[in-house]
Amino acid sequence: MAAPGRLKVIGSRLLQAIPVVIGVIIVTFILTRALPGDPAVYFAGTIADEESIQEVREALGLDKSMPEQFFYYVGDLLRGDLGTSLMTGLPVAEELGRRLPASLELTLVALIISCAVAIPLGILAATRPNSLADHACRVLVTAGVSLPTFFTGLVLIYVFYYVLGWAPPPLGRLDFIFLEPPRVTGFFLIDSVLAGDWETFWGAAKQLVLPAVTLALFTLAPIARMTRAAMLQSLSSDYIRTARAAGLNGRTILYGYAFHNAMLPVVTTLGMVFSFTLGANVLVEKVFAWPGIGSFAVDALVASDYAAVQGFVFVMAILFVALNLAIDILYTLIDPRIGFDAA
Amino acid sequence: MSLVSIKNLAVAFQTRKGEVNAVRGVSLELERGETLAVVGESGSGKSVTSYALMRILDRGGRIKAGDVTYSGIDLRKATERAMRDIRGREISMIFQNPRSALNPIRKVGDQIANVLVQHRIATRQTAKAKAIEAMEAVRIRDAEQRYSAYPFELSGGMCQRIVIAMALACEPRLLVADEPTTGLDVTTQKTVMDLVADLIKERGLSAILITHDLGLASAYADRVVVMQNGVIVEEGASEMMLVRPHHPYTQKLVAATPRKGAGVRDLLPEEARTPLPDKRPVGAPILQVRRLRKTFGAGANAVEAVKGVSFSIGEGESVGLVGESGCGKSTTSSMVVRLLDPTSGEILFRGDDLATIPASRFTRDKRRGGIQMVFQDATDSLNPRHTSARSIEDPLIRLSTLSRAERAAKVAETAALVGLPEHLLSRFPHQLSGGQKARVGIARAIVLEPQLLILDEPTAALDVSIQALVLNLLVDLQAKLGMSYLFVSHDLGVVRLLTDRVIVMRGGEIVEEGATADVMDRPSHEYTKSLIEAVPQPRMIPAEPLSANAAAG
Known part of the structure; x- marks a missing residue:
């Protein structure tokens, strides 16, 4: 008799996770943009002049407007592409997948x-x-x-x-x-x-x-x-x-x-x-x-490696959401009273 | 040889403040087939005595001295293993607040089955069937379905039946009932007590009934023992206890128990009975409630808690709102006191419709001070980190424009009015007794000089002697200040004492309304009748046992 109530709770918790994930995407994007330091300057090297910095900036897509950058970011995310790490030159997804x-x-x-x-x-x-x-x-x-x-x-x-x-x-x-x-x-x-x-x-x-x-x-x-x-x-x-x-x-x-x-x-x-x-x-x-991933994230942060930091924060946030979800579900398994409160 | 023999029992608890002697030299005998009631107020040691008998004292408690024998077995010397076999198998216990007495996250049937398996009455294979039998024995219908219910899915009365089923599953010879009706509705109280009495008779059990209610004790027990501060002050046949109490404490208890024919002053000890103040005539309606409705939830899950009730309260009038839990009386009072928004309907307070002001905004409304509330649990409704003075002052800080000195004067004046000594004003709730906390709660409610006071079971958590004092205080305050009362309660005895008119609610509707005396003596609705009949009727309760003494003395 408790089963439908529980399934309902689990379902509604899953739905509640969606806005959280969307929020996470927006916040990680803005947060990494708000970080001090210009990655273009960093990656152009110490002897670079204005022109080569500008080239790097264009290569990284940093010359585009914020909404445009966000648009590309979300598009890439949907394809499972977290960008390429500037430090290692490897795709961030692969890097995180290993770490x-x-x-x-x-x-x-x-x-x-x-x-x-x-x-x-x-x-x-x-x-x-x-x-x-x-x-x-x-x-x-x-x-x-x-x-x-x-x-x-x-x-x-x-x-x-x-x-x-x-x-x-x-x-x-x-x-x-x-x-x-x-x-x-x-x-x-x-x-x-x-x-x-x-x-x-x-x-x-x-x-x-x-x-x-x-x-x-x-x-x-x-x-x-x-x-x-x-x-x-x-x-x-x-x-x-x-x-x-x-x-x-x-x-x-x-x-x-x-x-x-x-x-x-x-x-x-x-x-x-x-x-x-x-x-x-x-x-x-x-x-x-x-x-x-902890040490990876710290290194990326120091190097202003946008894609890597973004990818790290995103993956961690998703992990936290999943963890909370798992705990909520565990709760409903331990305590029969849950599931009725929500109804 | 008697079944249970307790001699000079002393129980002490180790606390931070040192040793507290909860029971100091109690001696009891219980014959086979006898029902003994142990009566006393909180702190009398009545429950501790029974826990000592079963050796289930809380941590820090220990039996310091005395002998406890059950059927010739020395229970003080018995091993823990032997005690385990006695508990549940020979001596069983049922408790107050049945819902919290059951494991909240285990199926009720499994809890009974656990006990059966423990005492080897059933094996794992037969446990379920035996548990269902035990449930049927306490007249639970559809026992098979109820088996897999959790306590929160059952009513309080049903939970108590489960607890009784668990206690009687292994056919013990002695049943200890610790306040078995506390926390239950009146009609449920009666069915539960009648069930227990039937089972005791059917199975020829001996029983110890622990209660604070002398009426209940004398209605169901053969013999009554009265305890105070850890000692027995009086012992006797239950019929005699109410008629001719000898000990002053018993006399006080008997006097303080609300009963038919006794006025509110009769509850007090003789020397404290001052003449009743003159009742002011009831004035024009101060509160008019019209077609008040409250629906919780929406769609298929919507529950209509209050289904369009209408009533009015006159100036200086006391109106009782009675009914069992779930009847909508608390929802109605919460709407009137503007803590809850009605779904529809009008609440006219001195002509203004308050229902249009959202509850969230009403806290800052000027008229907030006109309607105040006294809450059920005096302890829980006081901020534990505020002194009495601060608690009483709080409404003044929020709703008045008085200066600090004026507020202090007003607090002192109000405290004097409710009989709260000045030195208690600097104390925190945990340093006050139950009665003192109730006074702080009342003082806080009247400090703004409201015209309407809503009292939500204000004496439910109090001992009878304290209840007597608080009820008298409320009567005096009304005479002095001319407030109107809306008295929400399930205790008909108390309602009879305090109100002019009574409204009976059931299932969100008003089923009967009228002058209190008329409704109580000649109820017209079946439900009202069942409510009145459910109040335990002592085997022989004299109309006014003490006024005769008073006349003589």
């Missing part, structure tokens, strides 16, 4: 590690407030969030690569002795499994561990804190008392009743953490020479 999976893989693995630690920790802390577990949780979480990622990253490299020698050199996604697995998803871990190449899988996994742990430490705090708070709240609610009075055992109460209800705020937090991690892992990417 986005790298960033996503890193972020996802980091979040999985983070959840695997933070959620049990939060539950433990909530079931025994002010116990040793609770204090330990607080210390770990505070340390994780207060140390900057580049610092934790460097410490991890120092200890595990330089001192202990357990980790491979922090140079990208795969050691040069391995070949990149045939590209299917762009996620090395998945692609190597699909190709049945376990050596490459382990190679990629080893490269991934340190940067992922670095990011995970940073994202531990919000997830653990929210789990603890949400669990405390649902554990003190009336239905838990009813469940206890009915003689249900501790495990059913804790996981079937309390945690199920506590999942809503945790999922919300997870979505937020995911989006800011994806945007903010530039430092980690730089430290580990990770060929992700």
